[in-house]
Amino acid sequence: MTIIAFSLILTYMSMIAVDLLVAVRxxxxxxxxxxxxxxxxxxxxxxxxxLYKAALSTGRVLSVETANENGxxxxxxxxxxxxxxxxxxxxxxxLIFEYYLRIRTINAASISRAFEQxxxxxxxxxxxGSRVLxxxxxxxxxxxxxxxxxxxxxxxxxxxxxxxxxNVQKVEFAxxxxxxxENGTIYSIHxxxxxxxxxxxxxxxxxxxxxxxxxxxxLKNKIEALGALEGRLAKTLENVADIQQERELLSYKYxxxxxxxxxxxxxxxxxxxxxxxxxxxxxxxxxxKRIYKLFRxxxxxxxxxxxDFYMDIVKTAAAIGCxxxxxxxxxxNSEVLALTIREAVYNAVKHSHANVVMVNGKIEGxxxxxxxxxxxxxxxxxxxxxGGLTNMRKAIENAGGSLTxxxxxxxxxxxxxxxxxxx
Amino acid sequence: MVRVLVVDDSVTVRALFENIINxxxxxxxxxxxxxxxxxxxxxxxxxxxxxxxxxYTKNRENGLEAAAEIKKQFPGIKIIISTxxxxxxxxxxxxxxxxxxxxxxxxxxxxxxxxxxxxMSGESVYPENNPVIEIGMAKSVEFTPMEMEVLRKLxxxxxxxxxxxxxxxxxxxxxxHITNMLSKAGYSNKYQLAIDAVEQKLxxxxx
Numbered sequence: 001m002t003i004i005a006f007s008l009i010l011t012y013m014s015m016i017a018v019d020l021l022v023a024v025r026x027x028x029x030x031x032x033x034x035x036x037x038x039x040x041x042x043x044x045x046x047x048x049x050x051l052y053k054a055a056l057s058t059g060r061v062l063s064v065e066t067a068n069e070n071g072x073x074x075x076x077x078x079x080x081x082x083x084x085x086x087x088x089x090x091x092x093x094x095l096i097f098e099y100y101l102r103i104r105t106i107n108a109a110s111i112s113r114a115f116e117q118x119x120x121x122x123x124x125x126x127x128x129g130s131r132v133l134x135x136x137x138x139x140x141x142x143x144x145x146x147x148x149x150x151x152x153x154x155x156x157x158x159x160x161x162x163x164x165x166x167n168v169q170k171v172e173f174a175x176x177x178x179x180x181x182e183n184g185t186i187y188s189i190h191x192x193x194x195x196x197x198x199x200x201x202x203x204x205x206x207x208x209x210x211x212x213x214x215x216x217x218x219l220k221n222k223i224e225a226l227g228a229l230e231g232r233l234a235k236t237l238e239n240v241a242d243i244q245q246e247r248e249l250l251s252y253k254y255x256x257x258x259x260x261x262x263x264x265x266x267x268x269x270x271x272x273x274x275x276x277x278x279x280x281x282x283x284x285x286x287x288x289k290r291i292y293k294l295f296r297x298x299x300x301x302x303x304x305x306x307x308d309f310y311m312d313i314v315k316t317a318a319a320i321g322c323x324x325x326x327x328x329x330x331x332x333n334s335e336v337l338a339l340t341i342r343e344a345v346y347n348a349v350k351h352s353h354a355n356v357v358m359v360n361g362k363i364e365g366x367x368x369x370x371x372x373x374x375x376x377x378x379x380x381x382x383x384x385x386x387g388g389l390t391n392m393r394k395a396i397e398n399a400g401g402s403l404t405x406x407x408x409x410x411x412x413x414x415x416x417x418x419x420x421x422x423x
Numbered sequence: 424m425v426r427v428l429v430v431d432d433s434v435t436v437r438a439l440f441e442n443i444i445n446x447x448x449x450x451x452x453x454x455x456x457x458x459x460x461x462x463x464x465x466x467x468x469x470x471x472x473x474x475x476x477x478x479y480t481k482n483r484e485n486g487l488e489a490a491a492e493i494k495k496q497f498p499g500i501k502i503i504i505s506t507x508x509x510x511x512x513x514x515x516x517x518x519x520x521x522x523x524x525x526x527x528x529x530x531x532x533x534x535x536x537x538x539x540x541x542x543m544s545g546e547s548v549y550p551e552n553n554p555v556i557e558i559g560m561a562k563s564v565e566f567t568p569m570e571m572e573v574l575r576k577l578x579x580x581x582x583x584x585x586x587x588x589x590x591x592x593x594x595x596x597x598x599x600h601i602t603n604m605l606s607k608a609g610y611s612n613k614y615q616l617a618i619d620a621v622e623q624k625l626x627x628x629x630x
Contacts, residue, residue, distance in 0.1 A: 226582065227582075230580050230581070233580045234579065234580025234628070237578055237579075238629075240618060241479070241627055241628060244622065244624055249435065256435065293438070293445075312457070316481075319455070319461060319465065320456075320461045320464045320468060338482075339482070342460075342482065346461065349468075
């Protein structure tokens with residue numbers, strides 16, 4: 001009987017040892033209340049076995065039969081209270097364990113595991129670039145970028161910044177660098193400096209932006225298309241205004257026709273009358289006078305524009321007392337040059353009190369060089385660009401040319417315009 | 424004798440004005456110009472008492488701006504703005520520039536002479552109302568001042584975002600105003616609205 005008791009004690013002791021091992025292992029990752037409960041159960045059973053041994057040795061239990069009667073009854077009585085109690089404690093401990101697992105049980109191992117599973121790539125390095133911690137996704141990206149042999153070198157970040165490869169395209173997205181991998185996935189890479197109490201680390205993250213990137217490309221294209229459309233609208237609106245202007249002109253021409261028709265009708269009526277009163281005669285004469293004047297002034301100034309595209313400006317210049325001389329080679333019908341000469345004339349007369357403005361153009365290879373100068377008596381010492389001059393510069397630059405203003409001795413404009421282009 | 428400068432890019436209109444001036448006893452033609460920007464320079468060089476200024480002149484030069492410049496430098500010169508464009512903002516801008524009178528050069532009630540006389544005798548002659556224009560099913564006066572501002576930017580070909588920034592309102596507010604105008608006019612999109620506004624000269628882009 002003693003053998004049975006000892007073997008029981010040994011069994012329970014080895015069970016406790018296993019429990020402790022399990023508890024220690026588990027404790028590394030989680031709070032092991034359930035392990036402790038296991039240990040408690042086994043300690044109780046072992047105590048029971050010790051008590052049984054004691055009962056045997058003191059002779060209170062004499063035979064297997066009586067042992068069964070006394071010992072087992074003792075065991076049943078003890079366990080009858082203990083088992084429900086332990087079951088209850090176990091249940092409560094499970095609840096508490098669950099609660100702690102969610103809230104408190106973050107430790108190095110759990111972080112490491114979660115970190116490893118993250119979809120986005122993360123790499124922590126020392127301030128000098130040597131690797132501290134990285135995860136699976138980052139390793140994959142690094143291998144895709146640099147190949148298996150050159151992955152995660154100390155100058156990882158510098159390598160990324162200077163990255164050049166045939167297979168992987170480097171782009172910029174939202175101010176960060178991004179890489180389009182061979183499999184079509186796009187990662188945006190970002191670096192932040194983290195400061196501990198003592199040391200500095202870099203956190204380099206790689207975020208999968210494939211969807212966002214493609215969407216933004218799509219959006220960009222759409223915005224561009226929209227921009228082109230808006231530009232066209234602006235142009236159309238301008239044209240609409242000009243067409244309307246033409247219509248007005250036409251209405252004035254009708255007015256002349258009315259006047260003419262009126263005079264002819266009146267003439268016919270008068271010719272049928274026997275006598276014509278002096279008032280009627282005066283009105284009729286006045287009628288024709290007006291028509292004569294209208295036609296005369298029209299023909300003087302001409303409905304058609306001058307033979308030279310720039311003649312209109314010569315006329316405008318003359319009206320403000322400026323003699324505009326245009327010589328040399330120049331684009332034949334350039335709105336841009338016309339605007340430039342016009343502004344130059346306005347400025348020369350207004351600010352320098354010039355009465356002669358000279359425009360001289362020549363061909364230099366595939367472009368025109370047009371020099372504009374004046375005989376102004378007031379020579380400005382500095383020029384504030386604004387209004388007309390800004391418009392002039394904008395128009396010239398839009399046409400692919402350039403404008404230089406020299407004010408060392410009077411204002412001297414030098415305009416470069418490309419040849420063989422319409423502007 | 425009152426010396427008159429005529430600024431208008433239409434030969435025919437200039438001829439009509441010149442005739443009125445030449446036929447009169449008290450006016451004499453100081454000069455005619457096609458470009459508004461040349462007008463202030465002309466006034467610097469010659470004696471001018473009255474300017475008849477068109478708004479939309481040759482090379483899209485703005486007569487209202489030129490008028491403002493003349494008024495700034497020579498407050499004594501009287502100015503009559505003459506336009507055939509019913510643009511909603513022109514009268515206000517002319518008043519802002521200090522122009523004495525404003526005249527819609529529509530044929531029929533043409534009586535420029537009397538406006539010139541009244542202006543020279545110290546009167547300020549403005550039409551009582553802006554001309555009413557029909558934009559789709561709406562009359563131009565049905566648009567609120569804010570809607571008109573949005574419409575003006577729209578006619579410059581600007582997108583909602585830019586309009587919002589320039590008028591200090593959110594993009595949604597811009598959309599709200601446009602939607603309101605569309606429902607008033609019975610149009611389905613903003614392009615139709617803008618083109619109609621420009622074609623009817625309710626708005627002249629860039630002026």
